[in-house]
Amino acid sequence: MFDAFIEGLFMILQWKALLYLCIGVVIGYAVGVLPGLGGGTTLALMLPFIYKMTPGEAFCFLLGMHSVVQTAGDITSILFGIPGEGTTVAMIVDGYPMSRKGEAGRALGAGLSASLVGVIIGAVVLLFSIPIVRPLVLSLGSPEMVVVVILGLTCISGLSGEGKRALMLGLLSAGFGFMCCMIGQEKQAGILRFTFGQLYLWNGLPLTAVMVGFFAFPEIIDLAVRGTSIAGSLPKGDLTKGVWDGVKDTFRNLGLTVRCSLIGTGIGILPGLGGGVAQWLAYAHATQSAKTPEERARFGKGEVRGVIGPGASTGKEGGALIPTVAFGIPGSSAMAILMGAFLIVGIVPGPDMLSKHLSLTFSFVWILVIANILTVLGSFLFISHMAKLTLVRGGIMIAFILFLCFIGSYADSNHIGDVIVMLLAGWIGYLMVKFDFPRAPFILAFVLGKQVESYYFISVTRYGASWLYRPKVLFLFFLLLLAILYPFVQDKLRFRKGGN
């Protein structure tokens, strides 16, 4: 195993892989800083570029890019009070007041260094969890895998909305995702399903085109409706002042940093919770660390621990890779897209990642660490220049995003059909956003659909109805029941608290 660990390091130290890592980091950084562009969107936009890469190079590029998005998103949250990413909202609460107090440099120093510590801790947890999850994963058969996927989708559906009908809407989205993935030639009997006589549809809907349309279109329409630049007006001043004080603050509060990193990692492991939840929980824990009411009152008004907590929650990056790599269950929509990348480079996530492709799995640990070190160092050097990107006029941004959407989806298979699929997926994505259907369950179901069908078919064919009574399956069904009941219990508890 140690050999594989070292082999993983050498895999990314090759010049080509390292170059792709640097390119990925630069793109991820730009995307993280830009509030209008999501990490998931960019990950989807970049999928067509990995076709000619080796698996090691492809993951250096994509994972390097993805792992720095939140760190960079924190910068926008701190400087402008606008979340660079949907997952960096909690950083605004204390980060932006610090900027307004003229402590932007200190806030950035604290946020970035806490983020780096968080990622390293998450990567270490990923490293040590591999030998632990390996026997666990290998003991799971097809019936268990079916229920694990259903459990993951239920968690994501329940948590991707608020209100009594959120779970139902999430599950409907997931069901729709499954329906879309059934288009094409079926594997077992070779039957053509919903191809409408079109040869193009035999291979099913193209993953890249669907994802590009789904994520980019609503953001394009949003930019067009706003009619402004992404960030709007900015506070001016010396952004780099006090950076080292912030770095020292992180190490003065090392206990808090480590605890918040572990919270982030734990949330990352659980499918469906995502970075936003991780940041808020870490922030909540940071406020709990206040010993006196006076200390507590400082939170929300520019307290540096309110920046360190959410910053350190980036441990989720390592955590989220655990279910993706070990079970083939992506913990978030970004991980689902990353899983699409696995399939593009010819690797099936799941047990094989812990045996056949172990060195590749270990290379993820190194990618997370090296990408974030590069990001933090780069941030300290170029922070004020990068911030200016948020002032690029909306019209220019739309032109480039549209261009990337069209060329990105076409380059997938050099077929104009992919562009049409991208446009249709874009409109469906827009309608889903408009009518509050969560997109994450759809994407996860669409990505996992073929795998689930295969597991489901094997389970029914091999065990008949008795697959439902296997002990592990029953245990997973119990967890599934808890996941279904959770939103209702949570609502009741909130109601009681409100009543009191």
Added chain:
Amino acid sequence: MKITGRSWMALALMALSAGMFINALQWPRSAALFPLTIAVFVFVLAALEVFLALFLKQETKETTTVDFKMVTAEEANIDDATVRKRIMLISLWVFFFFMLILLAGFPVAVPVFFVLFLRFYAKEGWPWTLVLTAVAWAFFYGLFVRLLNTPFDEGWIMVGLRALGLIE
């Protein structure tokens, strides 16, 4: 009783799942097992959503998603008609870009779209329009044409002209 956009989407899903169920009945068991299961699941959930929306009292707490939120007319300080107009306008530009690709092919469509979009939609001045178009085209040509050797169709106009014998 009010049919909202969400209810219409649920109704559409009901129709799709019903169609899937009917089709799947004609397939062998291995191909039909999963579609039948999913079709029943989606139909029941969609029907429940429509039923709740139509026949039950208003939700005490509005259901919202933890997802990207579109800006509202209020947040953007504009009226609903302007929002609709802007959505319509950007949709037409997207359609225009698509038609341009179909008719002229990517290598021509990319610079033409950039010039027209930046000049007339984004209202950029000519110098910026030309510089940004050159950047986009250089990126397109350098990466996709030279580096990746991506084959691009030449577009219906060229195909038509060739069919008519007007060009070689």
